[in-house]
Amino acid sequence: MLTVQEAFDLILKTVKPAAPQASSLFEATHCVLAEGTVSDLNVPPFDKALMDGFAVNSADLSEGKGTLNILETIYAGSVPTLPLQAGQTSQIMTGAPLPEGADAVVQIEHCQINAEQQTVQIETSPVAPGKNMLYRASVLEIGAPVLAAGTLLRPQEIGALAETGSPTVSVRCPPRISILATGDELVPPEETPQAGQIRNSNEVMLYSQILQSHARPVPLGIARDERTHLSQKIQEGLKSDFLLLSGGVSAGTLDLVPSELQSAGVKEVFHKVNLKPGKPLWFGILERENQSPCYIFGLPGNPVSSMVCFDLFVRTAIRHYMGFPAPRPTPVPARLTIDFQSRGDRPTYHPSHVEWEAGEAIVTPLKTMGSADLRSTVTANAVALFPTGNQLYQSGLQVDTFLW
Numbered sequence: 001m002l003t004v005q006e007a008f009d010l011i012l013k014t015v016k017p018a019a020p021q022a023s024s025l026f027e028a029t030h031c032v033l034a035e036g037t038v039s040d041l042n043v044p045p046f047d048k049a050l051m052d053g054f055a056v057n058s059a060d061l062s063e064g065k066g067t068l069n070i071l072e073t074i075y076a077g078s079v080p081t082l083p084l085q086a087g088q089t090s091q092i093m094t095g096a097p098l099p100e101g102a103d104a105v106v107q108i109e110h111c112q113i114n115a116e117q118q119t120v121q122i123e124t125s126p127v128a129p130g131k132n133m134l135y136r137a138s139v140l141e142i143g144a145p146v147l148a149a150g151t152l153l154r155p156q157e158i159g160a161l162a163e164t165g166s167p168t169v170s171v172r173c174p175p176r177i178s179i180l181a182t183g184d185e186l187v188p189p190e191e192t193p194q195a196g197q198i199r200n201s202n203e204v205m206l207y208s209q210i211l212q213s214h215a216r217p218v219p220l221g222i223a224r225d226e227r228t229h230l231s232q233k234i235q236e237g238l239k240s241d242f243l244l245l246s247g248g249v250s251a252g253t254l255d256l257v258p259s260e261l262q263s264a265g266v267k268e269v270f271h272k273v274n275l276k277p278g279k280p281l282w283f284g285i286l287e288r289e290n291q292s293p294c295y296i297f298g299l300p301g302n303p304v305s306s307m308v309c310f311d312l313f314v315r316t317a318i319r320h321y322m323g324f325p326a327p328r329p330t331p332v333p334a335r336l337t338i339d340f341q342s343r344g345d346r347p348t349y350h351p352s353h354v355e356w357e358a359g360e361a362i363v364t365p366l367k368t369m370g371s372a373d374l375r376s377t378v379t380a381n382a383v384a385l386f387p388t389g390n391q392l393y394q395s396g397l398q399v400d401t402f403l404w
């Protein structure tokens with residue numbers, strides 16, 4: 001059986017990063033930059049006031065007190081017309097360019113204007129050069145790199161791109177991901193299950209995980225364990241960039257998912273990975289004419305297995321598709337807060353709670369009834385990884401965790 005690392009390798013080999021597309025900044029949130037950007041101007045482009053008040057030469061106010069002659073008023077969006085000589089000042093608004101000869105701004109609250117004499121009396125603490133202003137290019141110089149390829153565009157990156165002259169960017173955007181829950185036992189969450197039935201929790205949970213990964217979910221409801229219905233639903237799902245199926249991938253007589261995917265032309269890349277929970281995970285690819293391939297995951301039906309497999313494998317695939325430079329999950333080493341007896345016949349990803357103590361991660365494995373016990377995950381914010389075997393891990397030992 002494949003190891004988890006071998007499964008990651010196969011996913012990264014199979015999934016091709018999406019073709020970069022030109023996008024306006026309004027459309028680019030949660031896409032990933034395909035090309036780095038540079039600034040087309042200095043930031044700020046001029047010596048800039050950060051307060052409403054008076055632009056001064058700090059040498060005139062080294063003691064913080066003095067009366068200065070007012071030359072003009074400079075508004076944001078205008079340019080100063082008169083340089084300051086000794087003993088002179090101009091009234092200035094936040095965001096306006098400082099006049100030549102000014103190297104500081106005194107807040108209006110510390111100024112007494114005499115309109116008749118066109119003077120201002122200032123009483124403040126000693127004024128040092130640079131007070132209440134930003135020097136031209138002090139944030140960023142023209143031509144300097146702003147964002148590197150592979151950067152996820154969050155609101156602050158979108159703003160920085162607008163500021164530095166990149167209104168259109170080359171990006172890879174999150175995939176559309178169809179979700180198909182399979183199983184005759186499933187009823188929608190709003191229904192009361194009858195004998196032998198359970199609620200379809202995986203569909204909406206996957207929907208939520210997809211949103212959390214910044215991708216675009218397309219829920220397709222429930223497919224019955226019957227070939228015609230399942231194959232129709234699969235055809236619908238194969239129109240997206242990714243298709244996630246839940247359930248029907250292990251060894252039951254109605255586990256039809258792998259064979260129906262194969263009938264639909266999907267090529268199996270792997271089936272079964274050596275981990276707990278999640279062993280029956282299935283992964284394949286459908287090559288499409290004049291279109292990028294569709295990537296298909298058959299997730300085990302047990303809710304915790306589905307959740308863990310999404311978090312480890314589907315998320316890695318999404319991140320690679322979007323062009324993240326390091327798409328695999330990052331382990332966070334953490335010290336056990338309690339003794340933990342591991343009893344896995346496979347490497348086990350155990351629902352756990354991670355906290356930070358004096359900058360160090362500490363982890364408490366939680367009580368769980370296994371891969372059908374979704375309730376145990378609601379207090380978890382991570383999984384802790386325990387290698388195969390019966391072993392007592394003592395409190396204080398370091399283990400790898402993966403944060404949710």
Ligand SMILES: Nc1nc2c(c(=O)[nH]1)N[C@H]1C(S)=C(S)[C@@H](COP(=O)(O)OP(=O)(O)OC[C@H]3O[C@@H](n4cnc5c(N)ncnc54)[C@H](O)[C@@H]3O)O[C@H]1N2
Nearest residue numbers: 181200201202203247248249250251255279300301302305
């Ligand atoms: N003989 C074997 N049996 C099983 C094996 C095996 O290797 N040999 N693997 C076990 C493991 S491990 C897992 S995990 C499960 C996975 O099974 P399937 O992916 O085929 O899933 P189902 O049998 O359809 O369902 C399993 C379980 O999960 C519930 N389920 C399914 N869909 C949903 C949903 N949308 N929402 C909530 N719960 C769901 C379903 O009712 C079952 O209880 O197989 C073991 N068996």
Ligand code: MOO
Nearest residue numbers: 277278279305371
């Ligand atoms: O992979 Mo299964 O999740 O161990 O129950």
